[in-house]
Amino acid sequence: MIADSRGGSYVSFDDEADLQIALADPITFLLNRRYPLVIDEIQLGGDRVVRAVKQLVDAETTPGRFLLTGSTNFLTVPTISESLAGRVQILRLWPFSEAELVGIVPAAIDRWFEGAPLVADTGATSRDQYLALACRGGYPEAVRLPSHQRSRWFDGYVETVTQRDIAVLADIRKATTLGSLLAWTAGMTAGTLNVSDAARRLQASRAVVTTYLEWLQTVFLVHDLPAWGHGLPSRPVRRAKYHLTDSGLAAGILRTGAQALVLAGAPLAGPLMETFAVNEIARQVSAWPRPCTLSHYRDNQDREIDLVLEGPGGGIVGIEIKATRSPDPRQMRSLAWLRDRLDTIAPETFRAGVLLHAGSQSGKVGDRLHLQPIDSLWTTES
Numbered sequence: 001m002i003a004d005s006r007g008g009s010y011v012s013f014d015d016e017a018d019l020q021i022a023l024a025d026p027i028t029f030l031l032n033r034r035y036p037l038v039i040d041e042i043q044l045g046g047d048r049v050v051r052a053v054k055q056l057v058d059a060e061t062t063p064g065r066f067l068l069t070g071s072t073n074f075l076t077v078p079t080i081s082e083s084l085a086g087r088v089q090i091l092r093l094w095p096f097s098e099a100e101l102v103g104i105v106p107a108a109i110d111r112w113f114e115g116a117p118l119v120a121d122t123g124a125t126s127r128d129q130y131l132a133l134a135c136r137g138g139y140p141e142a143v144r145l146p147s148h149q150r151s152r153w154f155d156g157y158v159e160t161v162t163q164r165d166i167a168v169l170a171d172i173r174k175a176t177t178l179g180s181l182l183a184w185t186a187g188m189t190a191g192t193l194n195v196s197d198a199a200r201r202l203q204a205s206r207a208v209v210t211t212y213l214e215w216l217q218t219v220f221l222v223h224d225l226p227a228w229g230h231g232l233p234s235r236p237v238r239r240a241k242y243h244l245t246d247s248g249l250a251a252g253i254l255r256t257g258a259q260a261l262v263l264a265g266a267p268l269a270g271p272l273m274e275t276f277a278v279n280e281i282a283r284q285v286s287a288w289p290r291p292c293t294l295s296h297y298r299d300n301q302d303r304e305i306d307l308v309l310e311g312p313g314g315g316i317v318g319i320e321i322k323a324t325r326s327p328d329p330r331q332m333r334s335l336a337w338l339r340d341r342l343d344t345i346a347p348e349t350f351r352a353g354v355l356l357h358a359g360s361q362s363g364k365v366g367d368r369l370h371l372q373p374i375d376s377l378w379t380t381e382s
Helices: 016-024 026-031 042-059 098-102 108-113 127-136 140-144 147-169 175-187 195-202 206-218 247-253 269-286 329-345 374-378
Strands: 009-012 037-040 066-069 222-225 241-244 293-298 304-310 316-321 350-357 363-366 369-373
Touching: 009 016, 016 026, 016 042, 026 042, 037 042, 042 066, 098 269, 098 374, 108 269, 108 304, 108 316, 108 350, 127 147, 127 247, 127 269, 140 147, 147 175, 147 206, 147 247, 175 195, 175 206, 175 241, 175 247, 195 206, 206 222, 222 293, 241 247, 241 269, 247 269, 269 293, 269 304, 269 316, 269 374, 304 329, 316 329, 329 350, 329 363, 329 369, 350 374, 369 374
Parallel strands: 009 037, 037 066, 316 350, 350 369
Antiparallel strands: 222 241, 293 304, 304 316, 363 369
């Protein structure tokens, strides 16, 4: 659509003929197209095509001549040495956010950093509905499908990505281990992943598990939240926290659905709800006009914060996510501790602590501490 609207051209390297022509003479291939030139599945062109793009960009600095897209983060593919540093703007297209699907411009993140979360008509979503949304996820095709057909779609998607996208780019000698690691990570979503434990259970070396985990991130099936603890006097745990990129994909891999998750004591309800909310925030942050990093916090005193946002000027927002309808302010003790610590060592950096939950309660429960329903993430202010 972009190419058509601007009088440009589109090619996909899924087309073997176009790929072979490009590999044979990439400069001529790129010059003999109308701009803007959209190249889909650019990672299949490898270093040869990417270097040709760099050469043409350096020769003529007119911006926007090339739009490179793909289902793989080609800048992290080992066989592509050229980073295009200083010549490229990177946009990550997540699955749909709920804000996109309901058609609003979200304001929650702005209001958190302002220290004044939304006063909105929120809390209309039931816990059962949240779990149904988490199991649906945000992949465009899955959103359109009825629930009974999504499991097969997720299976096909995983098979395509792991057996085609990764196999084309990597020397994967244990494909079954790759699938098992993805299933293991789905079962651990919203948790820290012990690579040594995973290697032992999957009967693979630590090096293989580490490499395969990196590939799952390269093809956007998994993303991590690094540990955060800048200047805090405690001893933070440095292990990253992992989430599947889509909660619906996680539910599909784990063969669970909303009906099973609504049962009292369902062990996957909490992790999937957390992944759903974290991914919603990550998707909104990706479109936020200001820089913002996402991390998590955990220390040796068992203090945990599910999500730490660090925004402009070092402003900090802490987020806790609970699958309960009846949030307890005592569940915000780690947020209160973080507030007090930062007030001592970095005054004015702590902007808000928010407990997102599956109930309807909304309001301030302490100094810069707030209860908010999860649907406040996609609700406009009243």
